[in-house]
Amino acid sequence: MLLKHIPDNSLHAMLGVIALLVVASLIQFVLRLRRPEKDYTELHQRITSWWWMIGLLFIFLVSGRNPAIVFFGFISFLALKEFVSIVPTRQADRNVVFWAYLSIPVQYYWVATAWYGMFIIFIPVYMFLFIPMRMVLKGETEGFIKSAGVLHWSVMLTVFSVSHVAYLLVLPVKNSFAGGVGLVLYLLFMTQFNDISQYTWGKLFGKHKIIPKVSPKKTWEGFVGGLVTITVVAGFVAPLLTPLTRLEGFVAGVIISASGFIGDVVISSVKRDLHIKDSGTLIPGHGGILDRLDSLMYTAPLFFHYIYYLHY
Amino acid sequence: MPRILKILFFLVIVRPVVLVVLGLNIRNLQKLPRTGPAVIAANHNSHLDTMVLMSLYPLAMIHKVRPVAAADYFLKNKWLAWFSLNVIGIIPLTRGGHVKREDLFVDCHKALDKGDILIIFPEGTRGEPEQQAKPKKGLFYLVKDRTDTAITPVIMYGLGRALPRGEALFVPFVCDVVIGDPMSVAADSDAFVAQLTDTFAQLRQQCVTGTSIN
Numbered sequence: 001m002l003l004k005h006i007p008d009n010s011l012h013a014m015l016g017v018i019a020l021l022v023v024a025s026l027i028q029f030v031l032r033l034r035r036p037e038k039d040y041t042e043l044h045q046r047i048t049s050w051w052w053m054i055g056l057l058f059i060f061l062v063s064g065r066n067p068a069i070v071f072f073g074f075i076s077f078l079a080l081k082e083f084v085s086i087v088p089t090r091q092a093d094r095n096v097v098f099w100a101y102l103s104i105p106v107q108y109y110w111v112a113t114a115w116y117g118m119f120i121i122f123i124p125v126y127m128f129l130f131i132p133m134r135m136v137l138k139g140e141t142e143g144f145i146k147s148a149g150v151l152h153w154s155v156m157l158t159v160f161s162v163s164h165v166a167y168l169l170v171l172p173v174k175n176s177f178a179g180g181v182g183l184v185l186y187l188l189f190m191t192q193f194n195d196i197s198q199y200t201w202g203k204l205f206g207k208h209k210i211i212p213k214v215s216p217k218k219t220w221e222g223f224v225g226g227l228v229t230i231t232v233v234a235g236f237v238a239p240l241l242t243p244l245t246r247l248e249g250f251v252a253g254v255i256i257s258a259s260g261f262i263g264d265v266v267i268s269s270v271k272r273d274l275h276i277k278d279s280g281t282l283i284p285g286h287g288g289i290l291d292r293l294d295s296l297m298y299t300a301p302l303f304f305h306y307i308y309y310l311h312y
Numbered sequence: 313m314p315r316i317l318k319i320l321f322f323l324v325i326v327r328p329v330v331l332v333v334l335g336l337n338i339r340n341l342q343k344l345p346r347t348g349p350a351v352i353a354a355n356h357n358s359h360l361d362t363m364v365l366m367s368l369y370p371l372a373m374i375h376k377v378r379p380v381a382a383a384d385y386f387l388k389n390k391w392l393a394w395f396s397l398n399v400i401g402i403i404p405l406t407r408g409g410h411v412k413r414e415d416l417f418v419d420c421h422k423a424l425d426k427g428d429i430l431i432i433f434p435e436g437t438r439g440e441p442e443q444q445a446k447p448k449k450g451l452f453y454l455v456k457d458r459t460d461t462a463i464t465p466v467i468m469y470g471l472g473r474a475l476p477r478g479e480a481l482f483v484p485f486v487c488d489v490v491i492g493d494p495m496s497v498a499a500d501s502d503a504f505v506a507q508l509t510d511t512f513a514q515l516r517q518q519c520v521t522g523t524s525i526n
Binding site for chain 2: 077078081082084085086089091094095097098101276278279280281282
Protein backbone atom coordinates (compact mmCIF):
# COMPACT_ATOMS: atom_id res chain seq x y z
CA MET A 1 0.00 0.00 0.00
CA LEU A 2 1.18 3.46 -0.98
CA LEU A 3 0.69 5.04 2.45
CA LYS A 4 2.29 2.25 4.46
CA HIS A 5 5.34 4.30 5.43
CA ILE A 6 3.13 6.98 7.04
CA PRO A 7 2.75 6.22 10.77
CA ASP A 8 -0.82 5.44 11.87
CA ASN A 9 -1.55 8.55 13.91
CA SER A 10 -0.30 10.86 11.17
CA LEU A 11 -2.39 9.06 8.58
CA HIS A 12 -5.46 9.39 10.78
CA ALA A 13 -4.74 13.07 11.33
CA MET A 14 -4.58 13.62 7.57
CA LEU A 15 -7.85 11.76 7.06
CA GLY A 16 -9.35 13.87 9.86
CA VAL A 17 -8.31 17.09 8.12
CA ILE A 18 -9.79 15.87 4.84
CA ALA A 19 -13.01 15.00 6.69
CA LEU A 20 -13.10 18.57 8.07
CA LEU A 21 -12.71 19.93 4.55
CA VAL A 22 -15.53 17.73 3.30
CA VAL A 23 -17.75 19.07 6.09
CA ALA A 24 -16.79 22.65 5.21
CA SER A 25 -17.59 22.04 1.54
CA LEU A 26 -20.95 20.47 2.43
CA ILE A 27 -21.90 23.39 4.71
CA GLN A 28 -21.02 25.79 1.95
CA PHE A 29 -23.09 23.79 -0.52
CA VAL A 30 -26.13 23.78 1.78
CA LEU A 31 -25.73 27.53 2.45
CA ARG A 32 -25.79 28.23 -1.26
CA LEU A 33 -28.89 26.10 -1.76
CA ARG A 34 -30.71 27.65 1.18
CA ARG A 35 -29.91 31.26 0.40
CA PRO A 36 -29.24 31.54 -3.31
CA GLU A 37 -29.67 35.32 -3.16
CA LYS A 38 -26.51 35.80 -1.09
CA ASP A 39 -23.05 35.98 -2.62
CA TYR A 40 -20.85 33.16 -1.39
CA THR A 41 -18.06 33.63 -3.94
CA GLU A 42 -15.40 34.43 -1.39
CA LEU A 43 -16.34 31.53 0.91
CA HIS A 44 -16.33 29.22 -2.09
CA GLN A 45 -12.91 30.51 -3.21
CA ARG A 46 -11.50 30.12 0.28
CA ILE A 47 -12.63 26.52 0.63
CA THR A 48 -11.47 25.61 -2.88
CA SER A 49 -8.08 27.13 -2.08
CA TRP A 50 -7.93 25.11 1.15
CA TRP A 51 -8.49 21.94 -0.88
CA TRP A 52 -5.58 22.90 -3.14
CA MET A 53 -3.21 23.87 -0.35
CA ILE A 54 -3.95 20.81 1.81
CA GLY A 55 -4.02 18.51 -1.21
CA LEU A 56 -0.57 19.64 -2.36
CA LEU A 57 0.84 19.51 1.16
CA PHE A 58 -0.41 15.96 1.73
CA ILE A 59 0.79 14.72 -1.65
CA PHE A 60 4.31 15.95 -0.87
CA LEU A 61 4.21 14.73 2.73
CA VAL A 62 3.32 11.18 1.68
CA SER A 63 5.79 11.24 -1.23
CA GLY A 64 8.67 11.06 1.22
CA ARG A 65 11.03 13.20 3.23
CA ASN A 66 13.01 14.81 0.42
CA PRO A 67 10.03 15.68 -1.80
CA ALA A 68 8.43 17.29 1.26
CA ILE A 69 11.61 19.29 1.96
CA VAL A 70 11.68 20.49 -1.67
CA PHE A 71 8.03 21.45 -1.31
CA PHE A 72 8.75 23.65 1.72
CA GLY A 73 11.72 25.13 -0.14
CA PHE A 74 9.35 26.07 -2.96
CA ILE A 75 6.98 27.68 -0.43
CA SER A 76 9.93 29.74 0.84
CA PHE A 77 10.67 30.78 -2.74
CA LEU A 78 7.09 31.94 -3.34
CA ALA A 79 7.03 33.78 -0.01
CA LEU A 80 10.39 35.49 -0.50
CA LYS A 81 9.41 36.51 -4.02
CA GLU A 82 6.17 38.01 -2.78
CA PHE A 83 7.98 39.80 0.04
CA VAL A 84 10.72 41.39 -2.08
CA SER A 85 8.07 42.36 -4.62
CA ILE A 86 5.84 44.33 -2.25
CA VAL A 87 8.55 46.08 -0.24
CA PRO A 88 10.37 48.96 -1.89
CA THR A 89 13.74 47.81 -3.22
CA ARG A 90 16.34 49.74 -5.14
CA GLN A 91 17.20 48.87 -8.71
CA ALA A 92 20.74 48.27 -7.42
CA ASP A 93 19.45 45.52 -5.12
CA ARG A 94 18.53 43.15 -7.96
CA ASN A 95 21.79 41.23 -7.63
CA VAL A 96 21.47 40.99 -3.86
CA VAL A 97 17.92 39.68 -4.19
CA PHE A 98 19.28 37.07 -6.57
CA TRP A 99 21.67 35.88 -3.83
CA ALA A 100 18.85 35.88 -1.35
CA TYR A 101 17.04 33.40 -3.61
CA LEU A 102 20.15 31.24 -3.72
CA SER A 103 20.08 30.97 0.06
CA ILE A 104 16.92 28.83 -0.27
CA PRO A 105 18.48 25.69 -1.82
CA VAL A 106 21.44 26.03 0.53
CA GLN A 107 19.29 26.34 3.65
CA TYR A 108 17.10 23.39 2.63
CA TYR A 109 20.21 21.37 1.87
CA TRP A 110 21.25 21.76 5.51
CA VAL A 111 17.75 20.59 6.39
CA ALA A 112 17.91 17.53 4.11
CA THR A 113 21.29 16.51 5.52
CA ALA A 114 20.07 17.21 9.09
CA TRP A 115 23.09 19.46 9.73
CA TYR A 116 21.57 21.27 12.68
CA GLY A 117 24.49 23.60 13.47
CA MET A 118 24.62 24.98 9.94
CA PHE A 119 20.84 25.11 9.59
CA ILE A 120 20.57 27.29 12.67
CA ILE A 121 23.35 29.79 11.86
CA PHE A 122 23.46 29.97 8.06
CA ILE A 123 20.89 32.75 7.64
CA PRO A 124 21.22 34.59 10.99
CA VAL A 125 25.02 34.72 10.70
CA TYR A 126 26.36 34.04 7.22
CA MET A 127 23.58 35.60 5.15
CA PHE A 128 23.39 38.45 7.64
CA LEU A 129 27.03 39.26 6.97
CA PHE A 130 26.96 38.42 3.28
CA ILE A 131 24.02 40.59 2.18
CA PRO A 132 25.64 43.95 3.09
CA MET A 133 28.93 42.76 1.62
CA ARG A 134 27.31 42.02 -1.73
CA MET A 135 25.60 45.40 -1.57
CA VAL A 136 28.93 47.12 -0.97
CA LEU A 137 30.34 45.49 -4.09
CA LYS A 138 27.51 47.11 -6.04
CA GLY A 139 28.56 50.42 -4.50
CA GLU A 140 25.19 52.18 -4.23
CA THR A 141 25.22 53.86 -0.80
CA GLU A 142 21.99 55.87 -1.11
CA GLY A 143 19.39 53.92 0.91
CA PHE A 144 21.95 51.30 1.98
CA ILE A 145 20.81 50.82 5.59
CA LYS A 146 17.16 50.45 4.70
CA SER A 147 17.86 47.95 1.95
CA ALA A 148 20.19 45.82 4.06
CA GLY A 149 17.58 45.68 6.80
CA VAL A 150 14.67 44.87 4.50
CA LEU A 151 16.54 42.16 2.64
CA HIS A 152 17.83 40.37 5.71
CA TRP A 153 14.46 40.61 7.39
CA SER A 154 12.76 39.10 4.34
CA VAL A 155 15.17 36.13 4.24
CA MET A 156 14.75 35.55 7.98
CA LEU A 157 10.96 35.47 7.78
CA THR A 158 10.44 33.57 4.56
CA VAL A 159 13.44 31.22 4.46
CA PHE A 160 14.80 30.79 7.99
CA SER A 161 11.43 30.64 9.76
CA VAL A 162 9.67 28.49 7.18
CA SER A 163 12.58 26.03 6.98
CA HIS A 164 11.89 25.12 10.62
CA VAL A 165 8.76 23.34 9.43
CA ALA A 166 10.88 21.19 7.13
CA TYR A 167 13.43 20.48 9.85
CA LEU A 168 10.69 18.82 11.91
CA LEU A 169 10.78 16.05 9.29
CA VAL A 170 14.42 15.18 9.92
CA LEU A 171 14.40 15.19 13.73
CA PRO A 172 14.98 11.72 15.23
CA VAL A 173 11.68 9.87 15.64
CA LYS A 174 10.60 10.06 19.29
CA ASN A 175 6.95 9.15 18.78
CA SER A 176 6.89 6.17 16.43
CA PHE A 177 3.11 6.38 15.98
CA ALA A 178 3.47 9.82 14.39
CA GLY A 179 7.02 10.36 13.08
CA GLY A 180 8.26 13.66 11.66
CA VAL A 181 5.09 14.02 9.59
CA GLY A 182 3.11 14.08 12.83
CA LEU A 183 5.07 17.12 14.08
CA VAL A 184 4.50 18.99 10.82
CA LEU A 185 0.78 18.21 10.84
CA TYR A 186 0.50 19.24 14.49
CA LEU A 187 2.22 22.60 13.94
CA LEU A 188 0.41 23.44 10.71
CA PHE A 189 -2.99 22.35 11.98
CA MET A 190 -2.72 24.24 15.28
CA THR A 191 -1.42 27.37 13.51
CA GLN A 192 -4.18 27.47 10.90
CA PHE A 193 -6.89 26.34 13.31
CA ASN A 194 -5.78 29.15 15.63
CA ASP A 195 -6.33 31.70 12.84
CA ILE A 196 -9.79 30.29 12.25
CA SER A 197 -10.78 30.12 15.92
CA GLN A 198 -9.53 33.62 16.72
CA TYR A 199 -11.53 34.85 13.73
CA THR A 200 -14.64 32.92 14.74
CA TRP A 201 -14.54 33.93 18.43
CA GLY A 202 -13.94 37.51 17.36
CA LYS A 203 -16.89 37.44 14.95
CA LEU A 204 -19.21 36.02 17.60
CA PHE A 205 -18.21 37.93 20.72
CA GLY A 206 -15.65 40.52 19.65
CA LYS A 207 -16.00 43.92 21.39
CA HIS A 208 -12.72 45.22 22.79
CA LYS A 209 -10.09 45.99 20.19
CA ILE A 210 -6.50 44.94 20.84
CA ILE A 211 -4.54 47.02 18.35
CA PRO A 212 -7.01 49.13 16.36
CA LYS A 213 -4.23 50.97 14.55
CA VAL A 214 -2.89 47.82 12.92
CA SER A 215 -5.84 45.50 12.69
CA PRO A 216 -9.26 46.98 13.53
CA LYS A 217 -10.93 43.56 13.47
CA LYS A 218 -8.71 41.93 16.11
CA THR A 219 -10.37 41.81 19.52
CA TRP A 220 -9.48 40.55 22.98
CA GLU A 221 -12.47 38.20 22.86
CA GLY A 222 -11.18 36.62 19.64
CA PHE A 223 -7.65 36.36 20.96
CA VAL A 224 -8.61 34.80 24.30
CA GLY A 225 -11.21 32.50 22.72
CA GLY A 226 -8.64 31.25 20.24
CA LEU A 227 -6.02 30.88 22.95
CA VAL A 228 -8.27 28.72 25.13
CA THR A 229 -9.50 26.61 22.18
CA ILE A 230 -6.02 25.93 20.82
CA THR A 231 -4.55 25.26 24.27
CA VAL A 232 -7.16 22.60 24.97
CA VAL A 233 -7.02 21.00 21.52
CA ALA A 234 -3.20 21.14 21.38
CA GLY A 235 -2.96 19.49 24.80
CA PHE A 236 -5.16 16.56 23.90
CA VAL A 237 -3.68 16.03 20.42
CA ALA A 238 -0.02 16.41 21.52
CA PRO A 239 0.57 12.82 22.82
CA LEU A 240 -0.84 11.44 19.57
CA LEU A 241 1.26 13.42 17.09
CA THR A 242 4.31 14.60 19.03
CA PRO A 243 6.70 13.42 21.77
CA LEU A 244 5.09 16.01 24.09
CA THR A 245 3.07 14.98 27.14
CA ARG A 246 -0.42 16.39 27.55
CA LEU A 247 0.80 19.09 29.93
CA GLU A 248 3.62 20.09 27.58
CA GLY A 249 1.03 20.10 24.81
CA PHE A 250 -1.06 22.70 26.65
CA VAL A 251 2.02 24.95 26.78
CA ALA A 252 2.65 24.29 23.07
CA GLY A 253 -0.91 25.44 22.43
CA VAL A 254 -0.32 28.70 24.32
CA ILE A 255 2.93 29.29 22.38
CA ILE A 256 1.32 28.60 18.99
CA SER A 257 -1.80 30.63 19.66
CA ALA A 258 -0.05 33.69 21.07
CA SER A 259 2.81 33.74 18.56
CA GLY A 260 0.45 33.01 15.66
CA PHE A 261 -1.44 36.15 16.57
CA ILE A 262 1.79 38.14 16.63
CA GLY A 263 2.89 36.81 13.23
CA ASP A 264 -0.46 37.81 11.81
CA VAL A 265 -0.30 41.40 13.07
CA VAL A 266 3.37 41.79 12.10
CA ILE A 267 2.54 41.05 8.46
CA SER A 268 -0.57 43.26 8.81
CA SER A 269 1.70 46.10 9.88
CA VAL A 270 3.91 45.50 6.85
CA LYS A 271 0.87 45.77 4.59
CA ARG A 272 -0.40 48.87 6.41
CA ASP A 273 2.98 50.49 5.95
CA LEU A 274 2.83 49.77 2.21
CA HIS A 275 -0.88 50.78 1.96
CA ILE A 276 -1.96 47.46 0.47
CA LYS A 277 -4.75 45.15 1.60
CA ASP A 278 -3.39 41.79 0.45
CA SER A 279 0.19 40.82 -0.26
CA GLY A 280 -0.79 39.31 -3.62
CA THR A 281 -3.42 37.35 -5.52
CA LEU A 282 -1.79 33.91 -5.57
CA ILE A 283 -4.38 32.15 -3.40
CA PRO A 284 -7.97 33.03 -4.40
CA GLY A 285 -10.05 34.06 -1.38
CA HIS A 286 -7.00 34.33 0.87
CA GLY A 287 -4.81 36.89 -0.89
CA GLY A 288 -1.10 36.30 -1.28
CA ILE A 289 1.02 33.52 0.17
CA LEU A 290 2.26 35.83 2.95
CA ASP A 291 -1.33 36.36 4.04
CA ARG A 292 -1.51 32.61 4.67
CA LEU A 293 2.01 32.13 6.09
CA ASP A 294 2.03 35.15 8.40
CA SER A 295 1.29 33.26 11.61
CA LEU A 296 3.44 30.28 10.63
CA MET A 297 6.52 32.50 10.33
CA TYR A 298 6.25 33.05 14.09
CA THR A 299 4.86 29.71 15.26
CA ALA A 300 7.32 27.50 13.34
CA PRO A 301 10.61 28.56 14.99
CA LEU A 302 9.03 29.00 18.44
CA PHE A 303 7.29 25.61 18.42
CA PHE A 304 10.43 24.00 16.98
CA HIS A 305 12.73 25.31 19.68
CA TYR A 306 10.21 24.50 22.40
CA ILE A 307 10.11 20.81 21.48
CA TYR A 308 13.81 20.80 20.65
CA TYR A 309 14.63 22.03 24.14
CA LEU A 310 12.34 19.51 25.80
CA HIS A 311 12.98 16.35 23.78
CA TYR A 312 15.96 16.47 21.43
CA MET B 313 4.20 24.52 -38.35
CA PRO B 314 4.94 27.98 -36.88
CA ARG B 315 1.71 27.70 -34.90
CA ILE B 316 2.86 24.46 -33.26
CA LEU B 317 6.25 26.01 -32.52
CA LYS B 318 4.57 28.99 -30.94
CA ILE B 319 2.30 26.85 -28.76
CA LEU B 320 5.23 24.65 -27.68
CA PHE B 321 7.43 27.64 -26.90
CA PHE B 322 4.74 29.21 -24.75
CA LEU B 323 3.73 25.97 -23.07
CA VAL B 324 7.21 24.71 -22.21
CA ILE B 325 9.20 27.88 -21.61
CA VAL B 326 7.20 31.09 -21.40
CA ARG B 327 4.29 30.02 -19.20
CA PRO B 328 6.39 28.28 -16.52
CA VAL B 329 8.72 31.29 -16.39
CA VAL B 330 5.96 33.89 -16.33
CA LEU B 331 3.50 32.10 -14.05
CA VAL B 332 5.80 30.20 -11.64
CA VAL B 333 9.20 31.87 -11.60
CA LEU B 334 7.79 35.40 -11.89
CA GLY B 335 4.17 35.25 -10.77
CA LEU B 336 1.52 37.79 -11.71
CA ASN B 337 -1.01 39.86 -9.79
CA ILE B 338 -3.63 40.25 -12.49
CA ARG B 339 -6.42 42.81 -12.14
CA ASN B 340 -9.50 42.79 -14.41
CA LEU B 341 -8.56 39.85 -16.63
CA GLN B 342 -12.13 39.88 -17.95
CA LYS B 343 -11.45 43.22 -19.67
CA LEU B 344 -8.81 41.72 -21.95
CA PRO B 345 -10.09 41.68 -25.56
CA ARG B 346 -10.90 38.11 -26.60
CA THR B 347 -11.69 38.79 -30.24
CA GLY B 348 -9.98 40.90 -32.83
CA PRO B 349 -9.50 43.28 -34.37
CA ALA B 350 -8.20 44.86 -31.20
CA VAL B 351 -5.15 46.68 -29.92
CA ILE B 352 -3.50 46.30 -26.53
CA ALA B 353 -1.53 49.41 -25.58
CA ALA B 354 0.91 48.66 -22.77
CA ASN B 355 3.82 50.33 -21.03
CA HIS B 356 7.24 48.93 -21.86
CA ASN B 357 10.20 48.24 -19.58
CA SER B 358 11.41 44.76 -20.39
CA HIS B 359 11.46 42.03 -23.00
CA LEU B 360 9.28 40.13 -20.56
CA ASP B 361 6.38 42.55 -21.21
CA THR B 362 5.45 40.80 -24.46
CA MET B 363 5.76 37.36 -22.88
CA VAL B 364 3.55 38.35 -19.96
CA LEU B 365 0.84 39.84 -22.18
CA MET B 366 0.82 36.81 -24.48
CA SER B 367 0.65 34.44 -21.48
CA LEU B 368 -2.67 35.99 -20.54
CA TYR B 369 -4.21 34.32 -23.60
CA PRO B 370 -5.14 30.63 -23.90
CA LEU B 371 -2.70 28.61 -26.01
CA ALA B 372 -5.42 27.93 -28.58
CA MET B 373 -5.61 31.59 -29.59
CA ILE B 374 -2.03 32.63 -29.00
CA HIS B 375 -1.37 32.78 -32.77
CA LYS B 376 -3.92 35.59 -33.01
CA VAL B 377 -1.90 37.77 -30.61
CA ARG B 378 0.75 39.71 -32.50
CA PRO B 379 3.32 42.02 -30.89
CA VAL B 380 4.31 44.98 -33.02
CA ALA B 381 8.08 45.20 -32.62
CA ALA B 382 10.98 47.31 -33.83
CA ALA B 383 12.39 45.99 -37.10
CA ASP B 384 15.84 47.45 -36.45
CA TYR B 385 16.13 45.43 -33.23
CA PHE B 386 14.31 42.18 -33.85
CA LEU B 387 15.38 41.63 -37.44
CA LYS B 388 19.02 42.58 -36.88
CA ASN B 389 20.38 39.10 -37.56
CA LYS B 390 18.85 36.13 -39.28
CA TRP B 391 18.50 33.92 -36.17
CA LEU B 392 16.72 36.56 -34.15
CA ALA B 393 14.63 37.43 -37.20
CA TRP B 394 13.56 33.81 -37.71
CA PHE B 395 12.69 33.46 -34.02
CA SER B 396 10.82 36.77 -33.84
CA LEU B 397 8.80 36.20 -37.00
CA ASN B 398 8.06 32.50 -36.66
CA VAL B 399 8.02 31.64 -32.98
CA ILE B 400 6.76 34.90 -31.47
CA GLY B 401 4.93 36.08 -34.57
CA ILE B 402 5.88 39.75 -34.42
CA ILE B 403 4.78 42.37 -36.89
CA PRO B 404 7.99 44.30 -37.65
CA LEU B 405 7.74 48.07 -37.61
CA THR B 406 10.33 50.49 -38.91
CA ARG B 407 11.28 53.07 -36.30
CA GLY B 408 12.82 56.47 -36.91
CA GLY B 409 10.29 58.18 -39.16
CA HIS B 410 11.95 57.78 -42.57
CA VAL B 411 9.05 55.68 -43.91
CA LYS B 412 5.82 57.27 -45.04
CA ARG B 413 2.98 56.91 -42.57
CA GLU B 414 0.67 55.02 -44.92
CA ASP B 415 3.39 52.45 -45.72
CA LEU B 416 4.43 52.10 -42.10
CA PHE B 417 1.24 50.41 -40.94
CA VAL B 418 0.49 48.18 -43.94
CA ASP B 419 1.27 44.96 -42.07
CA CYS B 420 -0.57 46.11 -38.95
CA HIS B 421 -3.72 46.87 -40.96
CA LYS B 422 -3.48 43.51 -42.70
CA ALA B 423 -3.31 41.73 -39.36
CA LEU B 424 -6.19 43.76 -37.91
CA ASP B 425 -8.27 43.00 -41.03
CA LYS B 426 -7.66 39.32 -40.31
CA GLY B 427 -9.03 39.81 -36.78
CA ASP B 428 -5.72 39.66 -34.93
CA ILE B 429 -5.04 41.27 -31.57
CA LEU B 430 -2.04 43.62 -31.74
CA ILE B 431 0.25 44.36 -28.82
CA ILE B 432 1.70 47.85 -29.11
CA PHE B 433 4.03 49.67 -26.78
CA PRO B 434 3.29 53.35 -27.46
CA GLU B 435 6.45 54.47 -25.64
CA GLY B 436 8.36 52.93 -28.52
CA THR B 437 11.24 51.67 -26.36
CA ARG B 438 11.88 49.94 -23.04
CA GLY B 439 13.62 52.98 -21.58
CA GLU B 440 14.87 53.30 -18.04
CA PRO B 441 13.80 50.62 -15.53
CA GLU B 442 10.30 51.29 -14.13
CA GLN B 443 10.22 54.79 -15.59
CA GLN B 444 7.45 55.64 -17.93
CA ALA B 445 8.25 57.60 -21.07
CA LYS B 446 5.76 59.78 -22.92
CA PRO B 447 3.67 57.72 -25.38
CA LYS B 448 4.33 58.42 -29.05
CA LYS B 449 1.67 59.35 -31.54
CA GLY B 450 1.97 56.39 -33.91
CA LEU B 451 -0.80 54.43 -32.30
CA PHE B 452 -3.21 57.31 -32.88
CA TYR B 453 -2.54 57.27 -36.63
CA LEU B 454 -2.95 53.51 -36.74
CA VAL B 455 -6.44 53.44 -35.27
CA LYS B 456 -7.94 56.84 -36.07
CA ASP B 457 -9.63 55.67 -39.27
CA ARG B 458 -10.57 52.24 -37.98
CA THR B 459 -13.99 52.15 -36.37
CA ASP B 460 -13.73 48.41 -35.71
CA THR B 461 -10.68 48.52 -33.44
CA ALA B 462 -10.78 49.37 -29.74
CA ILE B 463 -7.66 50.11 -27.69
CA THR B 464 -7.33 48.32 -24.35
CA PRO B 465 -4.76 49.95 -22.07
CA VAL B 466 -2.63 47.65 -19.88
CA ILE B 467 -0.10 48.62 -17.25
CA MET B 468 2.59 46.23 -16.06
CA TYR B 469 4.79 46.87 -13.08
CA GLY B 470 7.78 44.98 -11.74
CA LEU B 471 9.19 43.57 -14.96
CA GLY B 472 11.75 46.35 -15.14
CA ARG B 473 13.12 44.97 -11.88
CA ALA B 474 13.03 41.35 -13.05
CA LEU B 475 14.82 41.90 -16.36
CA PRO B 476 15.62 45.52 -17.19
CA ARG B 477 17.15 46.68 -20.43
CA GLY B 478 20.84 45.95 -20.72
CA GLU B 479 20.94 43.33 -17.94
CA ALA B 480 21.43 39.61 -18.49
CA LEU B 481 20.68 38.50 -14.92
CA PHE B 482 17.04 37.54 -14.49
CA VAL B 483 15.76 38.03 -10.93
CA PRO B 484 12.25 36.80 -10.05
CA PHE B 485 9.79 39.44 -8.87
CA VAL B 486 6.02 39.23 -8.74
CA CYS B 487 4.59 41.60 -11.32
CA ASP B 488 1.36 43.53 -11.51
CA VAL B 489 -0.76 43.47 -14.63
CA VAL B 490 -3.69 45.89 -14.60
CA ILE B 491 -6.09 45.88 -17.53
CA GLY B 492 -8.22 48.96 -18.19
CA ASP B 493 -11.48 49.64 -20.02
CA PRO B 494 -11.38 49.97 -23.81
CA MET B 495 -10.67 53.57 -24.77
CA SER B 496 -12.42 55.74 -27.28
CA VAL B 497 -9.87 57.52 -29.42
CA ALA B 498 -9.54 61.28 -28.94
CA ALA B 499 -9.94 63.76 -31.79
CA ASP B 500 -6.30 64.62 -32.35
CA SER B 501 -2.94 63.08 -31.62
CA ASP B 502 -1.95 65.38 -28.74
CA ALA B 503 -5.22 64.79 -26.93
CA PHE B 504 -4.74 61.07 -27.51
CA VAL B 505 -1.28 61.11 -25.96
CA ALA B 506 -2.60 63.01 -22.95
CA GLN B 507 -5.51 60.60 -22.62
CA LEU B 508 -3.22 57.56 -22.75
CA THR B 509 -0.81 59.06 -20.22
CA ASP B 510 -3.70 59.72 -17.84
CA THR B 511 -5.13 56.24 -18.22
CA PHE B 512 -1.75 54.62 -17.56
CA ALA B 513 -1.30 56.75 -14.44
CA GLN B 514 -4.73 55.71 -13.15
CA LEU B 515 -4.07 52.00 -13.74
CA ARG B 516 -0.71 52.33 -12.01
CA GLN B 517 -2.60 53.18 -8.79
CA GLN B 518 -4.00 49.63 -8.65
CA CYS B 519 -0.59 47.93 -8.49
CA VAL B 520 0.32 45.99 -5.36
CA THR B 521 4.04 45.56 -5.80
CA GLY B 522 6.55 47.98 -4.38
CA THR B 523 7.71 51.20 -5.85
CA SER B 524 11.38 50.96 -6.50
CA ILE B 525 13.39 53.70 -4.95
CA ASN B 526 16.32 54.71 -7.07
